[in-house]
Amino acid sequence: MAKKKATKKAAKKASKKVKSVTGSSTERRRKPKLDILDIKTLQLIEKTALQVRKKIDTRILPELKFPVRALSNVKYDKKVGYFELGKGRKVRALSVNTVKNFAQTLRLMSISKDMVENDDFATKREAYYVSKNWGDCKFKDQPESDSVMDDIEALASLDGLSREQLRFYPEEHGGSVAGNLVVVDRDPETGEKIEIDCTGFGTGSYSIPHSVEHLKFKTDAKFVIVIETGGMFQRLNNHKFWRHGNCILVEMGGVPTRATRRFVRLLSDQLKIPVYAFVDCDPYGIANIYRTLKVGSGNAAHINRFFCVPKAQYLGVTPQDIIDFKLEDATHPLQPVDIKRAKDALKNDPFFKSHKPWVKAITDMLKMGVRAEQQALAKWGLNFVIDEYLPHKLKNKKSFLP
Amino acid sequence: MAKKKATKKAAKKASKKVKSVTGSSTERRRKPKLDILDIKTLQLIEKTALQVRKKIDTRILPELKFPVRALSNVKYDKKVGYFELGKGRKVRALSVNTVKNFAQTLRLMSISKDMVENDDFATKREAYYVSKNWGDCKFKDQPESDSVMDDIEALASLDGLSREQLRFYPEEHGGSVAGNLVVVDRDPETGEKIEIDCTGFGTGSYSIPHSVEHLKFKTDAKFVIVIETGGMFQRLNNHKFWRHGNCILVEMGGVPTRATRRFVRLLSDQLKIPVYAFVDCDPYGIANIYRTLKVGSGNAAHINRFFCVPKAQYLGVTPQDIIDFKLEDATHPLQPVDIKRAKDALKNDPFFKSHKPWVKAITDMLKMGVRAEQQALAKWGLNFVIDEYLPHKLKNKKSFLP
Numbered sequence: 089m090a091k092k093k094a095t096k097k098a099a100k101k102a103s104k105k106v107k108s109v110t111g112s113s114t115e116r117r118r119k120p121k122l123d124i125l126d127i128k129t130l131q132l133i134e135k136t137a138l139q140v141r142k143k144i145d146t147r148i149l150p151e152l153k154f155p156v157r158a159l160s161n162v163k164y165d166k167k168v169g170y171f172e173l174g175k176g177r178k179v180r181a182l183s184v185n186t187v188k189n190f191a192q193t194l195r196l197m198s199i200s201k202d203m204v205e206n207d208d209f210a211t212k213r214e215a216y217y218v219s220k221n222w223g224d225c226k227f228k229d230q231p232e233s234d235s236v237m238d239d240i241e242a243l244a245s246l247d248g249l250s251r252e253q254l255r256f257y258p259e260e261h262g263g264s265v266a267g268n269l270v271v272v273d274r275d276p277e278t279g280e281k282i283e284i285d286c287t288g289f290g291t292g293s294y295s296i297p298h299s300v301e302h303l304k305f306k307t308d309a310k311f312v313i314v315i316e317t318g319g320m321f322q323r324l325n326n327h328k329f330w331r332h333g334n335c336i337l338v339e340m341g342g343v344p345t346r347a348t349r350r351f352v353r354l355l356s357d358q359l360k361i362p363v364y365a366f367v368d369c370d371p372y373g374i375a376n377i378y379r380t381l382k383v384g385s386g387n388a389a390h391i392n393r394f395f396c397v398p399k400a401q402y403l404g405v406t407p408q409d410i411i412d413f414k415l416e417d418a419t420h421p422l423q424p425v426d427i428k429r430a431k432d433a434l435k436n437d438p439f440f441k442s443h444k445p446w447v448k449a450i451t452d453m454l455k456m457g458v459r460a461e462q463q464a465l466a467k468w469g470l471n472f473v474i475d476e477y478l479p480h481k482l483k484n485k486k487s488f489l490p
Numbered sequence: 491m492a493k494k495k496a497t498k499k500a501a502k503k504a505s506k507k508v509k510s511v512t513g514s515s516t517e518r519r520r521k522p523k524l525d526i527l528d529i530k531t532l533q534l535i536e537k538t539a540l541q542v543r544k545k546i547d548t549r550i551l552p553e554l555k556f557p558v559r560a561l562s563n564v565k566y567d568k569k570v571g572y573f574e575l576g577k578g579r580k581v582r583a584l585s586v587n588t589v590k591n592f593a594q595t596l597r598l599m600s601i602s603k604d605m606v607e608n609d610d611f612a613t614k615r616e617a618y619y620v621s622k623n624w625g626d627c628k629f630k631d632q633p634e635s636d637s638v639m640d641d642i643e644a645l646a647s648l649d650g651l652s653r654e655q656l657r658f659y660p661e662e663h664g665g666s667v668a669g670n671l672v673v674v675d676r677d678p679e680t681g682e683k684i685e686i687d688c689t690g691f692g693t694g695s696y697s698i699p700h701s702v703e704h705l706k707f708k709t710d711a712k713f714v715i716v717i718e719t720g721g722m723f724q725r726l727n728n729h730k731f732w733r734h735g736n737c738i739l740v741e742m743g744g745v746p747t748r749a750t751r752r753f754v755r756l757l758s759d760q761l762k763i764p765v766y767a768f769v770d771c772d773p774y775g776i777a778n779i780y781r782t783l784k785v786g787s788g789n790a791a792h793i794n795r796f797f798c799v800p801k802a803q804y805l806g807v808t809p810q811d812i813i814d815f816k817l818e819d820a821t822h823p824l825q826p827v828d829i830k831r832a833k834d835a836l837k838n839d840p841f842f843k844s845h846k847p848w849v850k851a852i853t854d855m856l857k858m859g860v861r862a863e864q865q866a867l868a869k870w871g872l873n874f875v876i877d878e879y880l881p882h883k884l885k886n887k888k889s890f891l892p
Contacts, residue, residue, distance in 0.1 A: 109872050203872075209728070210872055211721035217868040220820045259721045260743075264663075264697045273692025276728045282692040290675025290684040291704075295666045295697035298724050302693075319613035319661045322700050326611070326678045341662075418622045466619040470511050470605075470612055 109199050109218050110208040120207035121279070125301070129253050132244060133201045137194065151181040152193060155242040155390055162389040164438035169398025170383045171438070173245065173390045191225040192236050200240070203255035207276070209299065211259045212237060242390040250394040252299045252350070263296035263348030264321060264339040267330030269355075272304040273297075286336070291326055293339070300351045305358050312336045312355055313403070314344070316367035316377055320462050320473070327474050333482070340367075343377050349395040352381070356399050363397055364488065366478075369405035370422075370459035371429035374450070375437065378402055383439045402489035403481055407452040410460050413477065418467040419458035430454050443490045511601055511612075511620050522609035523681065527655050527703070534649050535603045539596065553583040554595060557644040557792055564791040566840035571800025572785045573840070575647065575792045593627045594638050602642070605657035609678070611701065613661045614639060644792040652703070652796040654752070659700040665750030666695035666723060666741040669732030671757075674706040675699075688738070693728055695741070702753045707760050714738045714757055715805070716746070718769035718779055722864050722875070729876050735884070742769075745779050751797040754783070758801050765799055766890065768880075771807035772824075772861035773831035776852070777839065780804055785841045804891035805883055809854040812862050815879065820869040821860035832856050845892045 122130070136152070143150035155161070156176035163172050182190050199218060203209055210218065216233040219226040227233040241251040265271075271284040271294065283306075286294050297303075313335055315321045321339035324330070330337050336355065340348055356363050365381060367373035379385075382400045384392025410419060422430070430450050433440045440446045453459070465473045481487070524532070538554070545552035557563065558578035565574050584592050601620060605611055612620065618635040621628040629635040643653040667673075673686040673696065685708075688696050715737055717723045723741035726732070732739050738757065742750055758765050767783060769775035781787075784802045786794025812821060824832070832852050835842045842848045855861070867875045883889065 208872060209724075210868070211724075211865065213719075213721055213863070213865045214725075214868040214872055217820055217863075217866050218872065220866075220869040257721075257724065259719065261666075261720055261724070271692075271694070273694060275730075276693055277730045277733070282690060284691055284694065288684060289686055289696070290673075291678055291699040291701065292673070292675060292686065293697045293699070294691070295695045297693040297695070298720070299693065317615075317661065318663055318700070319615060319659075322611075322613075322659065322663070323616075328677075328679045331679070418619055461615070461619075463613065463615045464619050464622075466612070466616040467622040470610060470616055470620065 109202055109210075110206040120205070122204070123302075125249065125253050126204050128247060129204050129244070129249055130201060132247050132249065133197045136197060136243075140194065149182045150190075151179050152190070153177050153179050153243075154239045155246065157238060157242050157390060164383070164442070166442050170392040170396035171385070171389045172393070173242070188225050189236065192219070192222075192227065192233070193240065195219070195222060195225065196233070196236055196240060200254040200256065209255040209257045211257055213259060215256060245390040245393065248393075250301070250350075250391065252301055252346075257298040258346050260345050261296055261298045261347045262341050262345040263351060264293040264318075264341075265296060265336065265351075266293040266321075266325040267336040268307050268309040268334055269336045270306040272306065274302065287331070293321075293325060296347050296351045298347050300347055300354060303351070303354060305355060307336065307359060307361075308334070309336045309359075309361060310334050311361050312338060312352065312359075312363045314338045314340055314352055314363060314365050314381065314400070316340055316342065316373055316462060320366070323470070324474065327471065329474055329478070333478070340377065340381070343380055346391075346395055349381060349397065352400075353395060353397045356397050363400040364403040365400055366403050366462060367405070368459065368461045369407060369410060369453070370461070371426045371433065371450075371453070373405075374402075374446075375429055375433040375440070379433075379437070379439055401485075404477075404488075405460055405462050405464075406487075406489060407449050407456060408487070409477075409481075410456065410458065413465065413468070415460050415464050415467060416458070418464035419456075419460045422454070422457050422459055426459060427454065445489050449489055511604055522607070524606070525704075527651065528606050530649060531606050531646070531651055531655050532603060534646060534651065535599045538599065538645075542596065551584045552592075553581050554592070555579050555581050555645075556641040557648065559640060559644050559792060566785070566844070568844050572794040572798035573787070573791045574795070575644070590627050591638065594621070594624075594629065594635070595642065597621070597624060597627065598635070598638055598642060602656040602658065611657040611659045613659055615661060617658060647792040647795065650795075652752075652793065654701045654703055654748075660748050662747050663698055663700045663749045664743050664747040665698040665753060666720075666743075667698060667738065667753075668695040668723075668727040669738040670709050670711040670736055671738045672708040674708065676704065689733070695723075695727060698749050698753045700749050702749055702756060705753070705756060707757060709738065709761060709763075710736070711738045711761075711763060712736050713763050714740060714754065714761075714765045716740045716742055716754055716765060716767050716783065716802070718742055718744065718775055718864060722768070725872070726876065729873065731876055731880070735880070742779065742783070745782055748793075748797055751783060751799065754802075755797060755799045758799050765802040766805040767802055768805050768864060769807070770861065770863045771809060771812065771855070772863070773828045773835065773852075773855070775807075776804075776848075777831055777835040777842070781835075781839070781841055803887075806879075806890075807862055807864050807866070808889075808891060809851050809858060810889070811879075811883075812858065812860065815867065815870070817862050817866050817869060818860070820866035821858075821862045824856070824859050824861055828861060829856065847891050851891055 140150040155173050156178050161174040161176035163174055180186055216227050216230045265286050267286055269286040273282045275282055318341055324337055365378050367377050381397055384396040434450055465477050542552040557575050558580050563576040563578035565576055582588055618629050618632045667688050669688055671688040675684045677684055720743055726739055767780050769779050783799055786798040836852055867879050
């Protein structure tokens with residue numbers, strides 16, 4: 089009985105508290121220091137809200153303008169280095185049909201404001217659930233809230249602001265780090281500076297947080313290697329390849345998450361050291377993992393400017409490596425899906441099309457008809473990759489693909 | 491041209507070196523100290539090899555005996571706390587038909603011996619590639635090598651040895667940790683002791699390594715919370731729930747990996763503090779994630795003894811929580827696949843069948859016809875889970891499901 093009462097009290101307390109979404113646990117935290125990007129974010133939200141308000145006050149139907157998010161609204165310039173958002177805009181005017189979506193957009197922006205001011209955050213999923221208290225304009229399902237969020241994100245991207253800056257964090261983080269790197273973070277409660285030494289994790293590693301915008305770095309490392317598979321990362325980390333090679337190892341675990349891409353981008357920007365990608369020699373490793381890391385993707389052009397790593401280079405595994413390191417009998421035949429992906433890359437992908445060495449490499453792969461995983465090097469012994477392959481490749485940086 | 495020569499030299503060097511799979515990078519590492527489990531592992535391998543050899547020397551066809559790996563060879567006893575392997579054995583006698591598989595089994599065991607002696611390891615994928623140098627008895631594909639490895643693993647499990655002890659590591663690690671915990675690891679190169687303070691990662695966290703067998707722990711934490719989603723882990727970590735609650739947070743990221751399960755098991759064994767599971771209230775969270783964590787799974791009974799956490803308890807989200815915390819309008823209807831999974835659990839799963847509170851909870855869920863995610867608590871504000879839900883649940887531990 090006592091339990092029931094307490095539960096009711098908790099639920100009651102909750103329902104009283106819906107004015108501020110961030111709740112009381114933020115209250116005991118430090119008053120957050122707003123940085124320049126935070127102030128820009130608040131200005132964007134306030135400006136947007138004021139424009140709407142002004143129209144309403146003068147009895148004109150307000151409208152919101154968003155960039156069109158589609159491959160058709162993308163351009164690629166080698167010098168810029170990533171797929172850029174074009175000038176296409178869609179206008180959402182307030183009407184009977186759009187009123188719900190209109191209200192949802194403003195409400196989500198208002199939550200964003202609340203979170204920036206209180207240094208809190210929400211996953212896309214949480215943002216969807218928060219709407220359950222919005223009465224008639226609550227989201228029916230998450231695709232509905234995601235789409236509204238994507239519009240806001242595209243809008244903010246025009247001002248150089250990412251979704252993380254709006255405090256909507258991705259659900260997944262992923263990405264492990266080991267090597268000659270000190271990550272400078274802060275205690276999210278006290279604001280105190282924290283230094284995380286990535287040489288100090290033994291057989292384990294540092295797990296990249298969901299939002300990395302505030303991180304700073306200290307290192308004397310000479311380069312970063314981003315690695316496709318957990319198995320290969322583990323081998324290089326357990327054998328302390330980073331100690332002998334004076335480098336930083338980052339595990340992508342397949343196509344890198346937003347947080348991992350942004351983390352590597354910040355490393356590249358702040359440290360000005362090269363980033364080498366070490367992935368499988370197959371159309372997925374090349375056209376999905378590496379291409380996404382380096383220039384971004386077509387259907388999310390509004391975020392590429394934050395997440396791509398234009399200075400990344402492709403260390404391997406290359407089709408030429410299959411020949412040079414005699415890996416032929418450790419390869420697998422290309423499947424129809426691989427062949428389709430490779431041909432697509434040659435025909436439709438502005439990135440590969442503008443780099444001749446890539447056109448040659450992908451054409452070679454199609455001719456050879458095989459793919460090779462990075463772990464195929466184990467054919468010559470488990471540590472051939474450490475003792476021979478990587479030192480050899482790193483001595484011939486000109487052989488890296490762009 | 492110079493490049494080509496160097497490459498040839500590297501490949502040549504490699505092909506000379508196939509006698510020891512672990513290669514020269516292990517040579518510069520410390521001479522590994524074998525612990526009691528390592529010695530047991532070597533003894534098992536040598537004993538098996540000697541038996542085969544003895545039979546051959548006396549011109550009798552040798553045979554290998556492995557436990558049957560199937561649900562039909564499993565038993566569940568509440569007191570033991572996990573699905574145990576039964577007494578069923580399959581015998582593989584050497585014949586024209588089995589000779590390849592026979593040789594592969596012995597070769598894989600020989601690699602295992604090499605790795606134990608040199609403190610190295612191989613992923614399942616690497617082990618498959620290493621065979622590319624075995625001539626006629628190389629594996630055709632990875633399912634072939636996996637199956638042989640599973641047999642060896644089942645055999646070793648009878649001696650209390652896990653696959654990690656044989657030095658075959660899983661490809662994936664996963665699992666992040668934050669909170670009042672110091673992990674005692676060692677430098678894999680120098681053997682030096684390393685202490686990793688899991689309070690010191692700011693907004694990031696400690697990433698569990700692929701093999702955790704050698705880890706020790708220091709803590710004064712009162713309990714461990716294992717969390718299904720990255721989003722919820724991030725919320726509790728960013729708001730330093732572990733500081734105020736004096737606990738350890740572990741992110742599972744869906745069904746926990748072997749390394750994550752073993753890590754939590756070691757925490758539970760060494761620290762003797764309770765483990766509370768915080769997952770979605772749906773048949774997947776309950777019957778897959780929680781059940782696997784607590785008692786293991788049917789088709790891998792030979793490993794449950796190492797990977798299950800029999801002392802885990804289910805904190806929530808429970809069907810009763812949906813009512814108590816008024817989450818009804820933040821739920822989703824059960825899909826046919828959910829209903830099937832829940833009915834299966836009630837009808838066929840020895841774990842749920844032996845615990846009445848679970849039978850009631852799952853029956854309630856089926857009656858209500860809905861599921862609720864842990865992030866649904868955000869309906870009452872993003873930090874309702876920290877300010878109200880968890881404190882309330884932790885005050886009523888008797889409401890936890892077994």
